[in-house]
Amino acid sequence: MAFLELQAIRKKFGGLPAVDRVDLEVDEGEILALVGPNGAGKSTLLKAISGMQPATSGSIRFDGVELVGLQPHVVRRLGISMALQHPRVFDSMTVRENVMVAATFGGERRATEGEARSAADDAIEFVGLGPRADLPVAGLNLHQKRFLAMAGALVGAPRLLLLDEVMAGLNDAELDESIAMVRTARDERGLTVIWVEHVMKAVMSLAERVVVLNFGRLLADGTPAEVMTDEAVVEAYLGTTGAAP
Numbered sequence: 001m002a003f004l005e006l007q008a009i010r011k012k013f014g015g016l017p018a019v020d021r022v023d024l025e026v027d028e029g030e031i032l033a034l035v036g037p038n039g040a041g042k043s044t045l046l047k048a049i050s051g052m053q054p055a056t057s058g059s060i061r062f063d064g065v066e067l068v069g070l071q072p073h074v075v076r077r078l079g080i081s082m083a084l085q086h087p088r089v090f091d092s093m094t095v096r097e098n099v100m101v102a103a104t105f106g107g108e109r110r111a112t113e114g115e116a117r118s119a120a121d122d123a124i125e126f127v128g129l130g131p132r133a134d135l136p137v138a139g140l141n142l143h144q145k146r147f148l149a150m151a152g153a154l155v156g157a158p159r160l161l162l163l164d165e166v167m168a169g170l171n172d173a174e175l176d177e178s179i180a181m182v183r184t185a186r187d188e189r190g191l192t193v194i195w196v197e198h199v200m201k202a203v204m205s206l207a208e209r210v211v212v213l214n215f216g217r218l219l220a221d222g223t224p225a226e227v228m229t230d231e232a233v234v235e236a237y238l239g240t241t242g243a244a245p
Contacts, residue, residue: 026194
């Protein structure tokens with residue numbers, strides 16, 4: 001049995017399917033990149049797994065537990081967390097206070113204040129925001145807010161981390177730092193990672209497996225080198241088979 005198994009997942013908005021009968025299996029410990037043209041259904045698929053945008057039909061089983069129909073907070077307590085491209089943070093609170101909120105409610109049970117503070121400080125140090133722990137979040141730049149969102153996703157000991165374009169718009173140094181953080185989270189914290197990404201440098205250097213969506217359907221599945229030279233993938237990105245994306 002796969003760690004995460006999706007069977008015939010559909011998500012419709014009105015009468016239009018954003019995700020159309022996707023089958024996917026993910027093994028524990030994988031770093032899987034989910035790529036595809038804009039509007040391919042990538043973020044929608046992640047949100048279906050997290051419960052943020054419930055699947056219209058199909059099955060999502062996480063370590064044998066059916067997720068379809070569960071509320072997002074229940075999915076989180078089962079061990080699945082998500083960091084979004086546009087971080088949802090409390091600007092009026094400090095960095096530590098933001099992560100403590102996630103730590104209080106993000107685990108299998110509600111944490112005590114002491115437990116939440118300890119878990120928050122650990123996550124803040126991991127993402128490199130320790131020196132800013134007591135500063136208001138309003139003073140952080142976008143890159144730092146994304147690291148803050150990552151810290152919030154890491155507390156509560158999740159087993160599956162969903163990342164939605166968290167590396168978009170970063171400069172080379174920030175990108176390298178983000179890549180190293182995700183790899184370390186998998187290696188040191190035992191996480192499985194599914195990660196929506198457009199930055200091919202990050203995909204080629206970090207992902208062990210790449211799944212491509214196009215018009216809501218699974219187009220390709222393989223190693224980065226295999227997928228990025230697949231003619232169907234090249235055509236989906238560029239409209240031609242003349243060059244790789």
